[in-house]
Amino acid sequence: MTELVEQVRARLLAQAEELTTRTEGAREGSDPEHVHQMRVAVRRARAALKAGLPTPGLDAELKWLGASLGAVRDLDVQLDSLRARAVGFDEDELAAVETLLHGLVVQRRAARQTMRRVLRSKRYRKLLDALREAATSATAVPVEDTEDEPPALISVVRKPHRKLMRAAEALGENPPDDDLHELRIHGKRLRYAAEMAEPAARKRIKALVSATKEFQDVLGDHQDAVIAEETIRGLLTDLGDGVPVTVVFAAGRLVERERARKAHCRTQWRPLLTEVDLAAQSLFDRAPE
Incomplete structure (x- = not known):
């Protein structure tokens, strides 16, 4: 259990430092990567908790x-995508x-003002x-090793997997967009859990993180496309009557x-999920590195 406790602590501290380091850049706003990495740090901290x-x-x-x-x-x-x-x-x-x-530019300006107030707040x-x-x-959630179970740190991966x-398995042949979005969230949680378990099986964990990231990226592109179409239609509506033909x-x-x-993303996610499953299963068989 000690390794799990120490990894949770290290993970939380690393995210606190990442947030601190990126705060001024996020406030200033010239590089959007600061906001992106702060958001990732929040997600990783919540996964560690x-x-x-x-x-x-x-x-x-958080x-x-x-x-x-x-x-x-x-x-x-x-x-950027549009x-x-x-x-x-x-x-x-x-x-x-x-x-x-x-309209999106105006929304972004307002969102940044709100975010800056948050980052300056007590x-x-x-x-x-x-x-x-x-x-x-x-203090780590109790996860005891047995002959049939992998080490406690790797066991953190089992539930999200x-x-x-x-x-x-519950999805049909042509699942709704919302279901694929939920599947991506499950993949994201698995990835963050795997990152925390890396000290227990570095090579196999890296393989799982890589496979999960690719899976997550494809479903992320799918969701971005879904949101983009909805956004385009909404922006047209907001422009009202007399919208120029161009x-x-x-x-x-x-x-x-x-x-x-x-459509392209929908052809890719199932084979990538198979790779994720294979990489995860390799963690549970206690195979040597």
């Missing part, structure tokens, strides 16, 4: 922080895309202090490209 001393209050505060970071990050991704889909458009079409995206400073304190007091595979045409072309991306 699940393996440590139950701290619902701290988890709730969720609060993650919401403000996520609002900015999601808009960053949407803007502009990337417009590669190859002529100048008039690119101008039409910017007209279409103006509540945020207290959260960082609480996270560091948890790093020194975390089981949930992922059960969720996948904007409507550009929006239609963007929707076509998002649908093609979505």
